[in-house]
Amino acid sequence: LGNSVLLLGAIASYQSTLSWHVVLGCLSLCLILSSLPLLQLPATLHLAHNQMESALGQDYLSQIPREKRQQLRSRPIVLRDLIQGIKMTDVQCDRHSLPISNGTSLPLNLYHPPLKIQHPNSKIPNPNSKIPNPKPSSEATQSDILKPSHPTLITFYGGGWHNGHPDETADFSRYMAAQGYVVVAIAYRHAPDHLFPTQLNDVQMALRWIVEHHTEYNIDPSRVALVGWSAGAHLALLTAYQSHLWPSGLNIRAVANYYGPVDLAEGYRDLPHPDPIDGRAVLTDFLGGSPTEVPDRYREASPLYQIQAGLPSTLSIYGDRDHIVKPIFGQRLDQQLRQKGNHSILIRLPWAEHAFDKVSQGLGNQIALYYVERFFAWTLR
Template identity: 40%
Template sequence: MTQSDPTDNPPSGIGGKRKLALLVAFLASLWLPWILSLGGCFLSLWIVIPAPTLFLLPLGVGAPEVSPWLIGVNAIALVWVAMRLPSGWIYSIALGCSVLGLLLSLLPLIQIPAANARMAADMAAEFGQAVLTTEPPLPQPLRPQPFVWLDAFRGIQVPEVRIERGIRFATVDRVDLTLNLYRPLESGRHPTIAMIYGGAWQNGTPANDETFSRYMAAQGYTVVTLDYRHAPQFRYPAQVEDIQTALSFIQTQAEALEVDIQRVALMGRSAGAHLASLVGYGQSPFPIRAVVNYYGPTNLTEGYNDPPVPDPINTRAILEAFLGGNPDQLPQLYRDASPIHQIRPNLPPSLLVYPRRDHLVRAKFGQQLYEKLQGAGNQAVLLDIPWAEHVFDAVFSGVSNQLALYYTERFLAWALRELP
């Protein structure tokens, strides 16, 4: 009589665990496709649905930018549903959600060719063909294409640069105002981008959008990101005065900061673009070579009277906090604070970047500024991104920012080139 191997009859506890694991795996094979299908469809819906509240705004901003990822999620869900779920109402709903999600997630990508062709033609027509071929100050290659699939998944690579943060340029009303400095590894004076952050004039720091600052510094620019006092404690024109003070500091410290004061562009996003436009088109301590405006307010009176729908940040409350009242109470102040009313001939070349689905600063205000600049004989191009929402470039490797970055870096290389 032979003795049995104990491994032939595992204890009931082990067998129970195996059965439980098999049951969990079986249920997962049924429910995971369903969950993945619903989740992918839900996220993809925000490509076309505007966010009604500030809480939901990240979904409206991010969904178009991560659409390559959503394409993958929806495609996997579609295949999984077709292979794993039995026929029935659950199968039909899951299949429908996956198909809808896949179609929605394709929308930004199928619009890229037409948008890119229009942008390239407008840039060349306004600034000359050289704007598309001018090299940056250092031999850091420009982006080879307006959209690179690999970058959408791995991120845009940013080389090492020198960074100094928290350099105080003024103290006003007991508020220390600072700047951050991003420079290429090579020392010397470089063409310069003075950056102004957004945040509804109420929040933000010079560290905002640091990936962009590092990216441009690696191309051979000195990037100086500027601070300013915030509303509602400090109201307009305090913010403009602070930017002018920062530029005066840059002028006096140009050698130490490695700034070529003859080649400076002003750039801003949202509220920062508003300030960049006011200073670039108005009073600056030294001549500005170019202005780059990412979705900045341009006509504050009309912005108050015709806010976006939905209005997730309460535009009227933001403007009242910034200016101290409404347009009926302060008509001249609203006019003075509107870049569209500062337009005159012989202004620096302007690049305007506006997402068409913007529900914080309506795209029509970018169009109005562009037409006013052109009407006064100035050089300006409006890059209109059909599928994008406000602050789209917060997703640095996103679909919209890849396209905007492609033309922004070329515009800056052209505008800040050495003149003969």
């Protein structure tokens, strides 16, 4: 839109000079390049739609409860959101500190659904009205005591296993909490001070905390999904694909993978060009050596080698222009999951780079949200 306005302005102020023609040519080229995603959009959405129906069934939307369907985004791209940003509902966020070991603790953020979703059959009281006297315990009804439990999402931030914080997933967490999910944003210790599998040990601690406190926070531990970004997606996939990591009483039904690395040894050998983060150094810091030096650790840390039948449903989203995690790895993950009979969906965004969703109102993030929310609504119904 901005390029179009600038180009029209340049045409309106026509001057027969060399510099004007250079400016006009540059603006025309910028307009063409910025329009490429729009030209690729119909085919991208068609393929994504087919992927969803192939994995979940042509009638998957009808299997989602009606009240949940009404909360979903109406279209993959909403023009108003492109201009104004995606509207966020205020939700409550509790900040906790999770003890790990030797006095170490990690932050854990817990986002609650709005009151109208927590208590769908109750009127939200007027804050200016008088609060009636509580009923004696003998007169309290079951609906007064019991609160509905909610499906739960656990988020894993990215950062190359070297940095990051649960606050980085706050926008996504608030958005999904507003749809009726309890969202738990967890943390893990970072390389190079803490080598793999320390991060998985930290994840296990967080999962145990969730099970131990599920009643207190209205969590349904039988309806849990994981979602991660980049290095966080790697940890989410490893956790989802290894049920021995789950505490008793927890059932992980699905995992959403935003551009996560899945074959670390091959990623070490097959680097993107350019390689802006020095991928080999990042992996060496995380795993304590090269694939030649610690081959078993690379294999143990690769989700691709944990694939078997009966895994939680997987939704993967990769940008075809990613220069951090090559999109071919998402394709290999999808192929091997399907070969083992698992539900797997791969959404490819031809124009997108790594971390495309950081532009929250952009085409990539809108498309991702559209399908991610449907994926979770179906898998956690």
